[in-house]
Amino acid sequence: MLIRLDTITLQTTAPIQLIDITEQLRECCARSGVxxxxxxxxxxxxxxxxxLNERETQLQRDMVTFLxxxxxxxGDYLHNLAPVDDRDNAHAHLMALFTNASETIPIADGELLLGGWQSVFFVELDGPRPERAVTLQFLGQAAGD
Known part of the structure; x- marks a missing residue:
């Protein structure tokens, strides 16, 4: 059994932003050896x-508008009365209630098992931020196992 950790770091430039990290994830998958x-x-x-969602520019705009x-x-949020990091970001924490902090994707023959229209997105809810991180944990069989 092979277990590998990796990290994707990125910078965000908008208050709410969807960043396609599919290619970076594929590169990390190849490096993992799983x-x-x-x-x-x-x-x-x-x-x-x-x-996970479809990468289409108008749809991504719709997603931001929806959020x-x-x-x-x-909004009149109590969290903004005494913010922890001097950011009035109660709205971002509340949006996070409707999103996922994690996703798990199968790997078969060294490839991510994504649907034909699926891409993997990092969803910024409180940007812009100079650095964000996505932790990746790969678990499985290496070639030859």
Whole structure:
């Protein structure tokens, strides 16, 4: 059984942003040496998420618009009265209630088992941020096992 950890780091440039990390994940998968198994991705932030969805520009705009409508930034939120890191970001924490901090994807023959329209996104809910991290844990059989 092979277990490998890796990290994808990125910078965000907008308050709410979907960043396609599929290619970076594929590169990490190839480096991991896992032939058959699983990869679990974890956003290490309470105001950022991981999701699988279609990469299409208008749909991504719709997703951002949906999140903004779901939890408006200017709501009357108690968390903003005494923010922990001087950011009025209660709305971002509340949006995170509707997203996933992690996803697990099967690996078969060294490839991610994603559907034809699926991409893997890092979802920024409280940007811009100079550095964000996604932890990857690969678990499975290496070639020759």
């Amino acid at each position: 032939r058959n198994g699983l990869v679990t991705l974890l956003s290490r932030h309470t105001t950022a998420a991981i999701c 903004k409508r779901l939890v408006p930034r200017d």
